[in-house]
Amino acid sequence: DQQVKQNSPSLSVQEGRISILNCDYTNSMFDYFLWYKKYPAEGPTFLISISSIKDKNEDGRFTVFLNKSAKHLSLHIVPSQPGDSAVYFCAASEGTDKLIFGTGTRLQVFP
């Protein structure tokens, strides 16, 4: 049973515009959420995180929003750049034992 879901396998956005990646979860005990970025033939790298006590966290062009009542989080990238083209994974943790990942969304930013 998938506890963390990314329902859009791919997203295509024009350079300079906003990219919005979505993630849903089922476990209400998750208390930390993260986004990872992955390029081909490389391991995932940490991008941004948010605690369940917050509803927004911003880091430069990246903002993560958390809606606990809807069990939904999203990653906004503004403005999108070609170098942002990668697979983005949403992840969640309950306590500090383990990270559960979603299936990923492939973002393509075109000129």
Place this chain on the structure above:
Amino acid sequence: NAGVTQTPKFRVLKTGQSMTLLCAQDMNHEYMYWYRQDPGMGLRLIHYSVGEGTTAKGEVPDGYNVSRLKKQNFLLGLESAAPSQTSVYFCASSYSGIEAFFGQGTRLTVV
């Protein structure tokens, strides 16, 4: 800075053969993880460890064993490889149990 190093990077096994994947981290992290990545399935947690001498099952532990005899090393073993274990395997480590740092991955093919 080595970070998280996985050995080997590529391997082809015959069905029924055994092998061990080695993960080494030089960041003095307590937490270590093994994930597998398959198309359309995202990253799935196989086993993890919250400290030297400890291991625990993740989402898909069947067919795998692990050991954490030294804090810096986390070994993943396949006793009798099956074609269903063809995957890309990622090791990760974490100081907090939340943000994790990943290795470059091991591409394993079982024929």
